[in-house]
Amino acid sequence: MISFHLNGQRVDADVPPDMPLLWVVRDHFKLKGSKFGCGMGLCGACSMLVDGQSTRTCILPVAAVANRAVTTIEGLADAEQLTTLQQAWIAHSVPQCGYCQSGQLISATALLNSNPAPSDSDIDTAMQGNLCRCGTYPRIKQAIKDAAGQTTKASTTAAQSAAVQTFDPRHAEAKA
Amino acid sequence: MSQHTSQSRRLFLKQLGIVGGGLIVGVPLTACATTPATDAASNATLQPNAFIHLSPHGDVNFYLPRSEMGQGTYTGLTTLIGEELDIDPASIRVHHATADSAFNNPEYDQQITGGSTSMKGSYLPLRQAAAEARALLLLAAAQQLGVPREQLRTDNGHVLHGEQKTPYAALVAVAAELETPKDVALKEPSAFKYIGQQRPRLDGRAKSTGSAEFGLDIDFAGLQRAVLVRCPVAGGKVKGVDDSAARSMTGVTHVVTIHNGVAIVAEHYYQAKLAAAKLVIDWQLPEKLSQFSSAEGQAQFAQALEAEQSHEAFTQGDGSKALSNANRVLRADYWAPYLAHATMEPMNCTVKIADGAMDVWVGSQSPGLAQGLAAFYSGISKDNIRIHSTFLGGGFGRRTASDYVGEAVAIAKASGVPVQLIWSREDDTRHDLYRPAAMARFAIGLTDDGHIDSWQVRRTGPNIMAYTVDEALDAMAPGFLPNGMVDWMSKAGHSLYDGWSLDHSSVEGLYEDYDASHKAVEHVTVDPGLPCGFWRSVGHSFSGFFKESMMDEVAAATAQDPVAFRLQHLSGNPRLANALKVAVEKAGWPNAASGERRLGVAAHNSFASSVAQVAEVSLENGAIRVHKVTCVVDCGRVVNPDIVKAQMESGIIFGLSAALFGEITLKEGAVQQSNFHDYPLLRMPQTPTIDVHIIDSNEPPTGVGEPGTPPIAAAVANALFALTGQRLRSLPLKLAS
Numbered sequence: 001m002i003s004f005h006l007n008g009q010r011v012d013a014d015v016p017p018d019m020p021l022l023w024v025v026r027d028h029f030k031l032k033g034s035k036f037g038c039g040m041g042l043c044g045a046c047s048m049l050v051d052g053q054s055t056r057t058c059i060l061p062v063a064a065v066a067n068r069a070v071t072t073i074e075g076l077a078d079a080e081q082l083t084t085l086q087q088a089w090i091a092h093s094v095p096q097c098g099y100c101q102s103g104q105l106i107s108a109t110a111l112l113n114s115n116p117a118p119s120d121s122d123i124d125t126a127m128q129g130n131l132c133r134c135g136t137y138p139r140i141k142q143a144i145k146d147a148a149g150q151t152t153k154a155s156t157t158a159a160q161s162a163a164v165q166t167f168d169p170r171h172a173e174a175k176a
Numbered sequence: 177m178s179q180h181t182s183q184s185r186r187l188f189l190k191q192l193g194i195v196g197g198g199l200i201v202g203v204p205l206t207a208c209a210t211t212p213a214t215d216a217a218s219n220a221t222l223q224p225n226a227f228i229h230l231s232p233h234g235d236v237n238f239y240l241p242r243s244e245m246g247q248g249t250y251t252g253l254t255t256l257i258g259e260e261l262d263i264d265p266a267s268i269r270v271h272h273a274t275a276d277s278a279f280n281n282p283e284y285d286q287q288i289t290g291g292s293t294s295m296k297g298s299y300l301p302l303r304q305a306a307a308e309a310r311a312l313l314l315l316a317a318a319q320q321l322g323v324p325r326e327q328l329r330t331d332n333g334h335v336l337h338g339e340q341k342t343p344y345a346a347l348v349a350v351a352a353e354l355e356t357p358k359d360v361a362l363k364e365p366s367a368f369k370y371i372g373q374q375r376p377r378l379d380g381r382a383k384s385t386g387s388a389e390f391g392l393d394i395d396f397a398g399l400q401r402a403v404l405v406r407c408p409v410a411g412g413k414v415k416g417v418d419d420s421a422a423r424s425m426t427g428v429t430h431v432v433t434i435h436n437g438v439a440i441v442a443e444h445y446y447q448a449k450l451a452a453a454k455l456v457i458d459w460q461l462p463e464k465l466s467q468f469s470s471a472e473g474q475a476q477f478a479q480a481l482e483a484e485q486s487h488e489a490f491t492q493g494d495g496s497k498a499l500s501n502a503n504r505v506l507r508a509d510y511w512a513p514y515l516a517h518a519t520m521e522p523m524n525c526t527v528k529i530a531d532g533a534m535d536v537w538v539g540s541q542s543p544g545l546a547q548g549l550a551a552f553y554s555g556i557s558k559d560n561i562r563i564h565s566t567f568l569g570g571g572f573g574r575r576t577a578s579d580y581v582g583e584a585v586a587i588a589k590a591s592g593v594p595v596q597l598i599w600s601r602e603d604d605t606r607h608d609l610y611r612p613a614a615m616a617r618f619a620i621g622l623t624d625d626g627h628i629d630s631w632q633v634r635r636t637g638p639n640i641m642a643y644t645v646d647e648a649l650d651a652m653a654p655g656f657l658p659n660g661m662v663d664w665m666s667k668a669g670h671s672l673y674d675g676w677s678l679d680h681s682s683v684e685g686l687y688e689d690y691d692a693s694h695k696a697v698e699h700v701t702v703d704p705g706l707p708c709g710f711w712r713s714v715g716h717s718f719s720g721f722f723k724e725s726m727m728d729e730v731a732a733a734t735a736q737d738p739v740a741f742r743l744q745h746l747s748g749n750p751r752l753a754n755a756l757k758v759a760v761e762k763a764g765w766p767n768a769a770s771g772e773r774r775l776g777v778a779a780h781n782s783f784a785s786s787v788a789q790v791a792e793v794s795l796e797n798g799a800i801r802v803h804k805v806t807c808v809v810d811c812g813r814v815v816n817p818d819i820v821k822a823q824m825e826s827g828i829i830f831g832l833s834a835a836l837f838g839e840i841t842l843k844e845g846a847v848q849q850s851n852f853h854d855y856p857l858l859r860m861p862q863t864p865t866i867d868v869h870i871i872d873s874n875e876p877p878t879g880v881g882e883p884g885t886p887p888i889a890a891a892v893a894n895a896l897f898a899l900t901g902q903r904l905r906s907l908p909l910k911l912a913s
Binding site for chain 1: 244245246247248376377379380381382383384385386387388389390392393395426444445446449518519520521522567568569570571572598600601602818819822825826827828829830851852853857858859860861863865866
C-alpha cells in the first residue's frame with residue numbers, strides 16, 4: 001500500500017511498488033489526462049507536478065512518490081475556474097491534436113511557479129523536455145508569456161488573487 | 177416517414193450504439209410516426225440528415241464526419257453547420273461520427289480523413305445539410321405560429337417573428353412531422369456571421385483540461401492490456417515461440433499467437449511490456465527485406481536511375497527528346513530517406529467481443545476501413561461491428577491504415593477477453609508504414625538566354641499504393657470470399673501497382689508547377705519491402721524538396737535571382753506566383769538577412785493550395801539554425817484564419833524535423849531507430865519564429881493540413897547554399913565539415 005497526495009487529496013494505492021506513477025494515476029485512479037508517449041521520459045506527455053516539479057511519470061515507480069504531493073492536469077483548475085495558463089491556452093488555440101498538452105501545461109505551470117516573469121530563453125529551457133508533433137511551440141510560448149504578464153501584473157496588485165493561482169494551492173497545503 | 181428520414185433514424189440509433197447483436201434498445205423511438213409513444217411531443221427529435229440532430233431540450237448535435245487529429249476540422253466543419261443553421265458554432269455539441277457510408281468523404285467515396293480534403297470536400301455538402309435543417313425549422317415555425325414563412329427569419333438558434341423569438345427546440349416536434357426541403361439556397365458570403373471569423377478552437381477547452389478523450393483513454397471494467405511482439409523485419413511470421421518465462425510474469429493472463437506476432441495480455445500495460453521482453457520467438461524472416469540494409473541499399477535506388485525500362489508518368493511536348501536541343505543541360509540527383517510518423521499518441525485500439533457482436537474504440541482516419549478490417553480478422557459481419565471514434569493524438573496519414581485495429585481484433589478473438597492493444601514508442605517507430613524513401617534525377621534543358629525549355633525528371637523508390645491496396649482489399653472484399661483468396665488478391669494488387677500501374681503519389685509535385693515547353697516524367701519502382709504509407713503531404717514531402725532545390729540550383733548556375741527566375745516560369749501558375757511575390761515582400765527579400773544569416777526561398781503547390789516560404793538561416797557552432805520562416809498561403813476562402821495559420825506553423829515545424837533530423841534506416845531489414853533519442857523531433861528551442869500571411873480569396877476552400885510541409889526543407893537548403901556555397905541534395909540536411 002502506497003500513500004501520497006493526488007490533486008490535494010490523500011490517497012492509498014494497493015498496487016505493486018514498481019508500477020510507474022503514470023499507470024497508477026491512469027488505470028488505478030482513472031485520471032486519463034496524463035498521457036503515455038514514449039515510456040523513456042523523453043517526450044514529457046506524462047508530466048505531473050511532484051512537489052511542484054514537472055516530473056516524467058512513465059519511468060517513475062509509484063513508490064518514489066510515497067507521502068509526496070502529485071498534481072495532474074485534472075488538479076490544476078479549481079473546479080470550473082481554469083488557471084491563467086489554461087485560459088491563455090484556450091485563447092491562443094494552442095492545442096492541435098492535444099495529446100501532449102497536459103504535459104505542456106504541467107511544465108508551464110512549474111515554470112511560472114518558480115519564475116513568474118520568464119524570458120524567451122527561460123521558456124525554451126523549461127519547455128524543451130516536452131515534445132509536440134503538431135508544432136504548437138510558438139503558441140505555447142506566446143500563451144506562457146501572456147499568462148506570465150497577467151500573473152506579474154496581478155501579483156503586484158493583489159498578492160493572492162484567485163486568477164493567479166496557477167500553482168495548485170491544495171498541493172502547497174499537502175506539502176506543508 | 178420518408179425513406180430519407182428512416183435512414184437518418186437508423187444512423188442515429190447506430191450512433192448510440194444500437195445496432196445488431198441483440199442489444200437492448202433503451203432510447204425512445206418517438207420521432208418515428210409508426211412508433212406508439214405516450215408523450216411524442218416532448219420526446220420528438222429532429223434528424224433531417226446524417227449530420228444534424230436536434231432535441232426538444234435544446235441540444236443541437238453535429239455528427240462530425242471527419243476525424244479530428246489536430247488539423248482543426250472539429251472547429252472548421254462545425255462552423256459550416258453553425259453558419260447555415262444560424263446558430264453559434266460554440267453552442268453545438270460535436271460528436272465523432274461512427275463508421276457509416278453516410279459519412280463518406282465526397283472526395284474519395286470512403287470515410288477517410290486525408291489529402292487535406294475535409295474542408296474542400298465538406299464546404300458545400302455540410303452547408304447544404306444545415307441550410308435544409310434551417311429551412312425545415314422555418315417551415316415548422318410558420319405552421320406552429322400560423323404566420324407566413326416570408327415573415328420569419330432566424331438568429332442564433334431562434335426563429336424570429338417581429339419581436340417574438342422561438343427557440344429551435346420548441347419547433348422540433350412540429351418539424352419532425354414535415355418533409356425536409358431540398359435545393360435550399362445557401363447564404364451569400366456577404367451574409368456570413370461565422371465563416372471567415374477568427375474564433376478559438378472548439379476543442380480548446382477539453383484539450384487544455386485533460387478531458388479530451390483519445391483512444392488510449394478508453395477504459396471499462398474487465399479491460400485487459402495487450403502488448404504485441406512483432407518480427408523485427410516487417411512481414412516476418414512466427415515459426416515457434418517459447419513463452420514459459422513470459423507466462424510466469426506478474427499480471428500476465430494470456431499469451432496468444434496472431435497473424436504477425438505473439439501478444440501478451442495482462443492486467444496492466446507495464447506488466448505486459450515486461451513480460452513481452454521474456455518471449456523467445458523463432459521468426460520466419462521475409463527473404464527480400466531481411467537482405468536490405470540502408471548503408472548499401474541506397475545504391476539500388478541509384479542504379480534504377482540508370483535503368484533502361486521505366487514508366488512514363490507524364491509527357492508534354494517532345495518529352496525527353498527535347499533535351500538534345502538544349503543549349504545547356506543541368507543535371508542533379510536528390511535523395512530523401514524513409515520517415516516515421518511519430519504521432520504523440522502511439523497506435524492503440526480497444527476491442528470487446530460479446531454475443532457475436534464487437535465494439536471497437538479507435539482513433540482512426542478511416543473508420544470504415546477499420547470496420548472492414550475488424551470484420552476480416554474476427555469473422556463477425558460489419559453489421560455487428562460498432563466503431564466508436566475518438567480524438568486522434570496525431571494522424572499525419574499514419575491512422576489511415578488499420579494494421580493496429582486488425583491486431584487488436586485478432587488478440588481479443590484469440591484471448592477471449594476485452595483488450596486494449598497499446599503500442600510502445602519502440603513499436604511505433606519500428607513498425608510504421610513509412611514515408612517512402614525516394615531518389616530523383618533531374619535534367620533541365622535551358623535555352624541560350626537561361627530559360628527552361630525542357631524538364632526531365634525520373635523518380636525511383638517504392639509506391640505507397642502497393643501497401644494501401646493490400647489492406648483495403650482485406651477490409652473491403654465481400655464477406656463470402658475466404659481469407660486465403662483475399663490474401664491472394666491483395667498480393668495481386670501489390671504486383672499490380674509495382675508491375676504496370678503508376679501510383680501518382682510517387683511522382684506528384686516533381687514537374688507540375690513551372691512552365692516548360694517539354695516535360696518528361698519517368699518512374700522506376702525500387703522497393704526493398706518496408707511497408708509504406710501516407711505521410712503528411714505524401715509525395716510532395718520529398719518532391720517539394722527536390723523540385724525547389726533544383727530550381728534554386730538552376731538559378732544559381734545561370735546567375736539569376738532565385739525569385740525572379742521562378743516568377744519567369746510561373747506564367748501558367750498565377751496563384752503560386754502571387755504567393756511567392758507576397759512572401760518575398762513580407763520577408764524583406766533579398767536584403768533582410770546578410771552576413772552570417774541568409775535567406776532561402778521555396779514555393780510549391782499541393783492539395784490545390786499554393787504555399788511560398790522564406791527561411792532565414794545561420795550556423796551556430798557548425799549546426800544549422802533556422803531563425804525565422806515567412807509563409808504565405810493561398811487556400812481559397814478561409815473559414816477560420818487562425819486555424820489556417822496554425823496549420824502552416826504545424827506543417828513547417830513538421831517539415832523542419834524531417835529537414836534537420838528525420839531518417840529511418842534499416843539493417844538487414846530491421847528499423848534501427850526506436851524512440852525520440854534516435855528519431856528526434858524539433859523541440860521548442862530549435863523552433864523558428866513563424867510569420868504566416870493568408871491571401872484573401874473568394875475561391876472555394878482548399879487544403880491546409882499538408883501544404884505547409886513541402887517547401888520548408890528546400891527553403892532551408894537554399895538558404896544554406898547562399899550561406900555556405902554547399903548544395904545539399906540529401907535529407908536530412910548535413911553540411912560537410
